[in-house]
Amino acid sequence: MMKVKLNVAHEKCLNCGTERILYFTHNYTYGERIVSTKSGKKCAYANLIGENIIQELEEYCNELFLENGIVMPSIKMARIVANTYGVTCDEIEGEKIDTIPNTKCPNCLEKKMIEDKTLGEQLKEVEICEVTHNEWERLDKKERKEIVNNELIRQGYLMGGLL
Numbered sequence: 001m002m003k004v005k006l007n008v009a010h011e012k013c014l015n016c017g018t019e020r021i022l023y024f025t026h027n028y029t030y031g032e033r034i035v036s037t038k039s040g041k042k043c044a045y046a047n048l049i050g051e052n053i054i055q056e057l058e059e060y061c062n063e064l065f066l067e068n069g070i071v072m073p074s075i076k077m078a079r080i081v082a083n084t085y086g087v088t089c090d091e092i093e094g095e096k097i098d099t100i101p102n103t104k105c106p107n108c109l110e111k112k113m114i115e116d117k118t119l120g121e122q123l124k125e126v127e128i129c130e131v132t133h134n135e136w137e138r139l140d141k142k143e144r145k146e147i148v149n150n151e152l153i154r155q156g157y158l159m160g161g162l163l
Contacts, residue, residue: 001127002045006034009121013105014112022102026123035086035131037095038106044092046085046131053088053133057081060148068158084151088136092129100155109156 007024021040025032031049036042048054058081065072072080079101086099103111115121136144152158 001129003125003127004045005123006043006126006128007121008124008126010116010119011102011113012116013108013110014114015110016105016108018105018107019116020106020113023126033082033085034128035089035097035099037092038098039095042092042095043126044089044097044129044131046089051133053085053136054081056144057084057088057148060145061152063145064149064152064158070158080152080155080157083155084148087147087151088133090132090135097131104155109154 005026007026009022009024011020011022012018013020020038021036023034023036023040023043025034031047033046033048034043035046036044058077061077061080061084062072083099083101086097089097091097098106100106100109103113105111105113139147149158
């Protein structure tokens with residue numbers, strides 16, 4: 001565990017009322033990311049440069065899009081890979097990490113998240129752990145690709161269906 005200063009914001013979905021806490025580094029640090037659980041009650045630090053997960057995810061995403069007859073521009077692909085990164089992460093104290101975009105509700109998936117202005121964005125010292133990928137590493141390539149496929153469908157990048 002480590003203590004870090006993070007910007008903390010609170011959001012609420014206008015569609016279903018789901019509340020979420022978001023964490024951001026207060027100074028942009030290349031190759032580092034803070035990821036959180038669906039509710040945002042737990043978060044973790046990810047050193048993206050020190051792992052090969054992003055490249056692997058990009059390969060699976062490219063394969064899946066091509067299999068569906070979709071050519072994805074590299075800039076959009078980078079955003080999709082970042083949004084699906086959470087499926088590779090181990091749970092934090094029993095809660096799954098969800099890296100869906102901040103504008104989308106992690107519950108109903110509508111783009112109706114708005115910041116709670118009464119709480120505002122605050123700089124806070126937060127105790128976090130480092131992301132691990134132990135469960136992901138135990139899976140074979142077929143299982144990993146299936147998980148990525150399901151996440152692409154969940155987030156609306158691909159239509160439903162079997163591999």
